[in-house]
Amino acid sequence: MKKISCSLMVAALLSTGYAFAQKNDAVIDGIVKEATENSQLEKLAHELMDVVGPRLVGSPQMQQANDWAIAKYKGWNISAKNEKWGEWRGWERGASHIDMVAPRVKSLEGMQLAWSPGTGGKTVTAEVVIIPDLADSLAFQKWLPSVKGKFVMISMNQPTGRPDYNWKEFATEESFEKMKKNRDLQTEAWTKRIAKTGLNGRTLPGALEKAGAAGIVMSYWSKGFGANKIFGANTKKIPTVDISLEDYGLLYRLAESGNTPKISVKADSKELGMVPTFNTIAEIKGSEKPDEYVILSAHFDSWDGGTGATDNGTGTIVMMEAMRILKKIYPNPKRTILVGHWGSEEQGLNGSRAFVEDHPEIVNNIQAVFNQDNGTGRVVNMAGQGFLNSYEYLGRWLSKVPDGIRSQIETKFPGAPGAGGSDFASFVAAGAPAFSLSSLNWSYGTYTWHTNRDTYDKIVFDDVRSNAILAAILAYQASEDPAKTSREKSILPLNSKGEPGVWPQPQKATRKGGAN
Template sequence: MKNFNKLFFVAGICMSSVSYAQTSNTVVSHIVKEATENSQLPTLAHELLDGIGPRLVGTPQFDKAGKWATDKYKSWGITARQEKWGDWRGWERGISHIDMVYPRIHSIEGTQLAWSPGMKKPVTAETIILADVADSTAFAKWLPAVKGKFVMISMNPVSGRPDDNWKEFALQGSFDKMKEERTAGTEAWRNRIKKTGYTTKTLAVALEKAGAAGIITNYWSQGFGVDKIFAAYTKTIPTVDIALEDYGLLYRLTENNEKPRITIQTESKELGAVPTFNIIGEIKGTEKPDEYVMLSAHFDSWDGATGATDNGTGTLTMMEAMRILKKVYPKPKRTILVGHWSSEEQGLNGSRAFVEDHPEIVANLQALFNQDNGTGRVVNISGQGFAKAGDFISKWLEAVPDTIRHQIKTNFPGSPGGGGSDFASFVAADAPGFSLGSNSWSYGNYTWHTNRDTYDKIVFDDLRSNAILTAILVYMASEDPNKFPRDKAELPGNSNTGQPGKWPQPVKANRHGGFE
């Protein structure tokens, strides 16, 4: 009789497993079908990126986008709310007009940086290059020379061609020579700034105090090791970023003492302290409503362009995955949440605030999946140092169609690194947050934080694959009968000190920022 009961029990488990597998296969096939035959991604992208535009924290466009997202979720039958977590410096972009007026007329491609102060009227002035001085004392003596001039504080670009061009067409010797010149130029410019006695940020303030007419930068000249400038640190004069080609032109003219003059007119408005918020969507769980699976992407962007790949694509992936899940899996076992975070660009502030404000969710988080590095298909998933991550994520990935799964490289248990996006806020609180790392599509050296980050850079086939992958991972994590364990893997030690590796510690959110 005992053997019979044992056999009956085993048979019951097998039948249950078969039933679960059949249910999983059905839901997964419905996810793929909905994503393939009824994709909303192009429409969502157009409405968010073309219609609303950039989403700099503290701007009216961020508020408008937040209302759009919550309304969109509600139209799909998904509960959604804006969750205020702090205040930020309110700012509204106006026009940016930059023209070279001497030695010839030329319209310059460029724009004011975020939080640049507005100008009462256009200013025409000569350009001057940041001097290469011996030390801070020599710089102090040179500083009066900037009065009434636009100061160029970025290095002269060595080449305007992408490295892919060089690899394809150049002789190897030419390519090597260019890279050597670029490396040497970068190091020389870094030292030039260092010898002033200022950082890039404090340098702008010093130039402003010395009477400069404005600050001119070039993002690409900072792309190989020199501090990048994403926002204005000036309070009364404009800070503008000029495209590589035009910056190089002005630099060469100035360097050759041809005394080019440019006219700059920028307009903007200071709006004081404004509330900022995360957007939280929810599909309530039926069996374990107090356990959670999360989708995650930051909602804010820089505003030189429309933030298509940073992080419009992550936002769209998570919205589309939520839409699909609500349609084909409306009664999940665990509660499904989506977090669209604000102020990621200023230090993961929105997600850090959520972690601080919701310890009950963090403590009962089954898994969080975050995407934030461009339009490409997901090709990397790390276990973030959780000892059992491989057991769970590998099992969840088995349900993903092979055409998507076979492209993904996994690293288990991995280590809790890569703190450049919002999953790190959760990992630092010992919660299982995972990054869906995407194929580059020249993200880091083309679209990231530039005026090229626009709708036309989206690869919708890759985005659709990411929405399918995310929806399936969330579904599998929700259905898993076991709770994800938080055992930590032993981290590799420091080879120099012999000290064991350390997990990241939580960092408090900056809840009242932007007024530095």
């Protein structure tokens, strides 16, 4: 589909003479002035990321974050509530101490995975062994009893801890190509090694646990210096720990060379049973059309390898700041402006899917949803999500955004409906105009997305401030627009099988999650 330049589109719209009254400019000026001269972003980020910390669904920190947001909104005279949508396995992370104690002593960089069993307040010391390259699953079953009382390494040893861009900058072309070829061969060989066990990455830890292993040791490298992805454990009784590429490689080489490394692990965590899960919803009531809605959207939960700063702390504080500014500068919107801080996005958009299921009266009367969820960068992309006439109303609204922000944004209309990826998709599936404010990369996928490096220091506040201004102005324009937005859907292109494209369908939320 053809991309329409935002600047050309805006120029065309302005040439038609369509513009709001001059009073709107004063509101926009007020939004920009408040955002730049009285920004609360740094304070919000510190309180959320540093004080509350990561927000794993089912953790006490998630509940703390919900309550913190309510208090902030009430302090701004904005009505807010925590709305229960389900329950999740409750778990609280404690400290992880991982040390190599043989053949020499060294503290290792690592942590237990989310929902990993702890070590019961004890320190477990044991030999480290590697999954061997065996002939087949029968050979694996014969070997399996040997893991009793040992830590088992289940990840491939990466041949280099340097990201490819670093190799490309400094290596000879011949050396770079040689490294990539060898890495590909090693990756293929490791994949076959695991497959020959008859298991996979999800089922292998359980088999090792059943055989009496002391724990599972892995390393999910994120292809950047010092960055590992931190997800959930697949064990129920023994700890699963992720160790940095550098330290994992050390243990692997020692084990491979017959130097019998031993590690000691103390992993503290608490099982809390099933706990309630919430969406935090805040509202500025509409004065003329209170039963029509503009929704600012950002998921509140995170993985907990870091503190969830760019996924999705930045999206969260963007929408909080936008609501704060709107309440101060535009306290009587024409339509009701809601903000949704969704729970359990990381496990399948559960909070927003539940909201869509539970509130058809809102979903059926949505003017627009604006969602932000992919890092700290300034917004540079917006697509029409398959809504045929989205170029018309989004174009009008964007025409009011200051040029320094608007000129950065590439638009694509009508685009294709998003079926997943973030919470806007929950609304798109229900036929509501919902749009992703997609931001500049800032090495998000490698360095902060679901990693141990997703922390406060990675936030680029100038970009986040720009996004708060954008969100506030779009919400304001959507609220004031005399017309209700069109929900007419575009005809989707044929799929790979030559069949007509189909609009995504609403998915049921997982209302009870994480239970063993």
